[in-house]
Amino acid sequence: MNNVCSVHTHSTMCDGKDTLESMARAAFEAGVVSFGASGHSHTPMPEDEGQVLPVDMTAYRTEVLRLREAYAGRMDVLLGVELDNCTDVTAEGFDYWIGSAHRLKGPDGRFYTVDWNADLLVACQAEAFRGDAYAMAEAYYDAVGRMAARKPTILGHIDLITKFNEDGGFFDEGDPRYRAAALGALHAADPAETLLEINTGAMSRGYRSVPYPALFLLREWRAMGGGVILTADAHSARAIVHGYAQAAELARAAGFARSVLLTLSGREERPLDI
Ligand SMILES: [Zn+2]
Numbered sequence: 001m002n003n004v005c006s007v008h009t010h011s012t013m014c015d016g017k018d019t020l021e022s023m024a025r026a027a028f029e030a031g032v033v034s035f036g037a038s039g040h041s042h043t044p045m046p047e048d049e050g051q052v053l054p055v056d057m058t059a060y061r062t063e064v065l066r067l068r069e070a071y072a073g074r075m076d077v078l079l080g081v082e083l084d085n086c087t088d089v090t091a092e093g094f095d096y097w098i099g100s101a102h103r104l105k106g107p108d109g110r111f112y113t114v115d116w117n118a119d120l121l122v123a124c125q126a127e128a129f130r131g132d133a134y135a136m137a138e139a140y141y142d143a144v145g146r147m148a149a150r151k152p153t154i155l156g157h158i159d160l161i162t163k164f165n166e167d168g169g170f171f172d173e174g175d176p177r178y179r180a181a182a183l184g185a186l187h188a189a190d191p192a193e194t195l196l197e198i199n200t201g202a203m204s205r206g207y208r209s210v211p212y213p214a215l216f217l218l219r220e221w222r223a224m225g226g227g228v229i230l231t232a233d234a235h236s237a238r239a240i241v242h243g244y245a246q247a248a249e250l251a252r253a254a255g256f257a258r259s260v261l262l263t264l265s266g267r268e269e270r271p272l273d274i
Pocket residue numbers: 082100102156157
């Protein structure tokens with residue numbers, strides 16, 4: 001598959017199903033220009049134990065750099081990390097980083113994971129927000145906006161809170177209150193520094209039929225002059241470029257003609273015909 005990269009990937013070193021070596025092989029076989037490992041960064045949350053990289057990422061770095069050598073001249077291999085909004089590490093020394101809010105902070109000061117399962121989100125809405133799903137969404141986008149302001153290389157799945165909302169069961173994504181919160185977070189991002197990802201991860205895992213983010217966010221990002229990158233948020237080798245055709249279609253619908261690839265020589269723009 002020409003004109004694309006796959007730089008949002010997870011392996012057995014965090015919560016993925018396949019080894020980094022298998023992920024890199026799948027990327028190479030798919031014909032991508034570059035492959036990037038973006039393991040979940042460590043957090044102090046006990047429930048993340050075993051699902052995220054350790055604080056000391058030496059073994060992870062060593063393995064990614066070994067793969068870079070193994071594929072030298074055939075495919076770029078990049079060292080990345082997906083930083084969670086509750087992380088206790090930094091992205092210093094990495095080729096790139098994905099800034100992702102997986103949790104919101106409730107009015108009670110507790111952190112709630114928004115993408116683990118629908119029951120947790122129901123409980124969060126009921127317990128922390130007295131049933132007000134819009135207040136819950138506002139708290140989520142507050143976390144996203146803070147992450148965006150840190151100028152990540154890629155802003156991860158900006159509307160992750162819609163993961164279990166395809167049927168509109170939590171909130172109406174057309175509601176002005178919802179849209180104002182989501183757009184507020186988007187406006188905190190710097191289009192000169194940060195790429196917005198069109199992420200198909202929830203499609204390959206059967207949670208959604210369309211990629212993140214919603215079209216209105218992509219259109220606004222385009223108006224802001226930002227660039228987009230296609231990602232699979234792949235947690236298995238078979239998902240390495242899952243749904244890229246749909247992701248490209250969504251980008252075109254928002255008015256983009258090109259997407260951005262991350263390579264060892266920097267950013268590269270390619271046409272959206274894949
Ligand atoms: Zn994520």
